[in-house]
Amino acid sequence: MASSHNAASSLIQAIDHIPQGVAVFDAGMHLVASNQRYNSLLALPEDLARAGTPLFDIAIFLGDRGDFGPGDPAGLAIERIKRITGAPNSVTQRVGDSGQSLEFYSSRLPDGGLVISVADVTARVHAEQELERVNQTLEGRVAERTAALTRVNAELETARAKADAANHDKTRFLAAASHDLLQPLNAARLYTSTLIERAKSTGLADLANSIEASLTAVEDIMSALLDISRIDSGALRPNPAPVTARELLRKIEVEFGPMARERNISLRIVPTAATVLADRTLVGRIVQNLVSNAIKYTMPGGKVLVGLRRRGARLRLDVIDTGIGFNRDQHRLLFAEFSRLERGARMAQGLGLGLSIVQRLVAALGLSLEVDSQERRGSRFSLYLPITRPSRTAEETGPVAPETSFTTLDLKVLCVDNERAILEAMDGLLSHWGCDVRGALSLKQIDRERLLEGWYPDLVLMDYHLDQTSGLDAIEWLRHNLGAHLPAALVTADRSAAVRALAEDRGIPVITKPVKPAALRALISGMASQSGRTVKRAG
Known part of the structure; x- marks a missing residue:
């Protein structure tokens, strides 16, 4: 019990150093702990800042004081509690007891509890209002504009830091939301797969395949957007470890074999026993994007080769195709977001995000990518990976059954x-x-x-x-x-x-x-x- 009390005391002392006000409530909406900044921003009396105080009592106090505006204090308090607990996350603003602008961020905890943070954003609000006023009266006031811009720049730097934090929050939200988004898509894909197999040699076969292609496109777009969001926000944390080259390539035949055969394209995976130091998931994502592109932009009857060659202390992972290729002037366009070469856009659907994701992942992993191509003759994308000694885990990893x-x-x-x-x-x-x-x-x-x-x-x-x-x-x-x-x-x-x-x-x-x-x-x-x-x- 003493250690638990000490831990709680240490936690309260720690959050007292946070510049924002923070309060944590349990699943029964009783106060677990709050820091001094939270109590002072809300101007709470000491008896309402004690552990165990119901959230409703705090809300009633604020309603009686007029913090929620005119009206019945109890009704306003209930409405306020519904607003901050009714959704997984909420962001609201209101005027505080001293006339300051307060911004509240509430988030439900996995156990049903609630955490609320509050910040005094008066300076930011005033800066936004001032910027709007300056913009409205900008002509003829060059001197005043210069002074205002100096102040605004300082505020914008603060806002930028908050925007970065918001971007991280967005990434966390997307990671959580992706599960709910992918669940119905998964059911649809399974139903469609059953339909495709049962519709073979019937008039419904083309319709079933069209539905499958549309669902695949949706999945590709969602995966691409989630990948870009995670990369740009820094949420991806590379975890390099010894992994056999066979392990990196083990899913390529299973995942892309049917696609290649459907398009009458020869997909050849060259086996190797070498071991590299790599993040299996992220490097696997790079290879998947490269192979997918190679198959998409290779004409029926063409070839795609995936294999590794030793180059000094590194292995060069090659994805080679006999596809449409591109010239040197088009090289820079390849890696631009939402940019697609005209001939490629006619061959396959997409948003042009695959190679943009590849470039971001290569940079995040500190690797290098080499591109060589000839228009109408094909392309070679080469990823360089450091060689390392095989680990027991890597050696024991067996191939996936084709x-x-x-x-x-x-x-x-x-x-x-x-x-x-x-x-x-x-x-x-x-x-x-x-x-x-x-x-x-x-x-x-x-x-x-x-x-x-x-x-x-x-x-x-x-x-x-x-x-x-x-x-x-x-x-x-x-x-x-x-x-x-x-x-x-x-x-x-x-x-x-x-x-x-x-x-x-x-x-x-x-x-x-x-x-x-x-x-x-x-x-x-x-x-x-x-x-x-x-x-x-x-x-």
């Missing part, structure tokens, strides 16, 4: 996801592949409905963000009850490096949403082979 021609998996698959639409879509796709599928929204449903009585799954496909626990903990629970060697994979819209690292620490493979059917089928086949299960092939 896409196979089987149509019947004959496996019992347990799917757990907190989105019912995704469970239904996954059931449709896996059942079409010959699987016996059972789905659940949570571990409680599995236990309540006794889904595993007399039915032992061959493998588990688990969402990460469940309502009561994480997918990784849910997998541990299943293994504890069904057997430690139960094959399981994480299927998640969370693309953060932290989640991937947690999964890798437990030896659990990860596949990101929206799920690509070819990648999912290859993963399931590989897991079944490793567990000793056989896959029935059609014919």
